[in-house]
Amino acid sequence: MYQWRDLIHPHTxxxxxxxxxxxxxxxxxxxxxxxxxxFCVPHRLRKPCxxxxxxxxxxxxxxxxxxxxxxxxxxxxxxxxxxNALHMSYIHSGSPPDGVxxxxxxxxxxxxIKFCQSCGSPTKYExxxxxxxxxxxxxxxxxxxxxxxxxVVGCLVEHENKILLCKRNIQPSxxxxxxxxxxxEIGESATEGAIRETWEEANAEVEVQSPFALLDIxxxxxxxxxxxxxxxxxxxxxxPESSECQLFALEDIPLDSLAFSSILITIQMYLxxxxxxxxxxxxxxxxxxxxxxxxxxx
Numbered sequence: 001m002y003q004w005r006d007l008i009h010p011h012t013x014x015x016x017x018x019x020x021x022x023x024x025x026x027x028x029x030x031x032x033x034x035x036x037x038x039f040c041v042p043h044r045l046r047k048p049c050x051x052x053x054x055x056x057x058x059x060x061x062x063x064x065x066x067x068x069x070x071x072x073x074x075x076x077x078x079x080x081x082x083x084n085a086l087h088m089s090y091i092h093s094g095s096p097p098d099g100v101x102x103x104x105x106x107x108x109x110x111x112x113i114k115f116c117q118s119c120g121s122p123t124k125y126e127x128x129x130x131x132x133x134x135x136x137x138x139x140x141x142x143x144x145x146x147x148x149x150x151x152v153v154g155c156l157v158e159h160e161n162k163i164l165l166c167k168r169n170i171q172p173s174x175x176x177x178x179x180x181x182x183x184x185e186i187g188e189s190a191t192e193g194a195i196r197e198t199w200e201e202a203n204a205e206v207e208v209q210s211p212f213a214l215l216d217i218x219x220x221x222x223x224x225x226x227x228x229x230x231x232x233x234x235x236x237x238x239x240p241e242s243s244e245c246q247l248f249a250l251e252d253i254p255l256d257s258l259a260f261s262s263i264l265i266t267i268q269m270y271l272x273x274x275x276x277x278x279x280x281x282x283x284x285x286x287x288x289x290x291x292x293x294x295x296x297x298x
């Protein structure tokens with residue numbers, strides 16, 4: 001399985017590591033203003049015998065919206081969100097290069113925290129000293145409650161030019177199809193969580209092959225990590241949260257009946273990669289509207 005620590009060989013000396021990282025930074029800086037706008041990893045930074053390049057060679061459209069130019073994702077993406085596909089472009093600390101804009105801080109949807117998680121006393125909302133955001137502060141013990149994003153992990157399971165989908169048996173998006181995925185648990189790695197979710201939702205034993213997509217949804221505080229995986233054996237069946245499980249040929253995938261926009265985007269990127277010859281790793285940001293429906297929230 002691909003390990004991120006394999007980017008640099010463990011026996012490389014310190015001077016060589018610094019030289020490689022400096023070179024990578026230079027490449028990242030030049031790539032953000034290049035014609036293709038993507039980052040190609042130097043050969044020495046790639047894991048030997050890896051079947052997949054670390055980053056996509058060809059970037060997809062930077063922004064998708066109902067007014068944007070037609071694109072392979074725009075034709076299927078639901079209204080109510082924007083999708084920014086980034087390919088590890090490097091933003092300088094000085095003035096950004098031509099055509100590159102800095103990401104602006106997003107305001108996410110947060111829940112109202114009324115009581116302290118430490119002592120149970122009422123909270124008040126103020127900006128703590130040295131910070132710039134309003135937080136829930138305990139009126140008794142002074143503890144500050146921080147809300148952090150949640151990690152959603154799952155598998156895009158491949159088998160003989162087909163992928164495994166589950167029909168949801170719970171809300172939200174009951175009756176729609178999705179990749180087996182769910183919230184990561186404390187005490188497990190991302191791959192362990194993705195394997196567990198696939199077992200819970202599809203009773204399928206899988207082996208993770210490589211990371212495929214990392215999608216941020218700032219408004220709701222979710223980050224999706226989807227892995228490519230293979231079935232260990234040809235057996236699957238619906239778990240408690242699924243009413244059906246099925247292997248779909250690529251041309252038969254029900255794109256109009258997918259549960260979440262994140263899953264739609266993931267599958268569309270996969271289909272595009274297959275047309276180009278092989279899957280690549282993708283990173284993107286989904287900036288959705290606050291009034292989007294459940295099936296448009298991911």
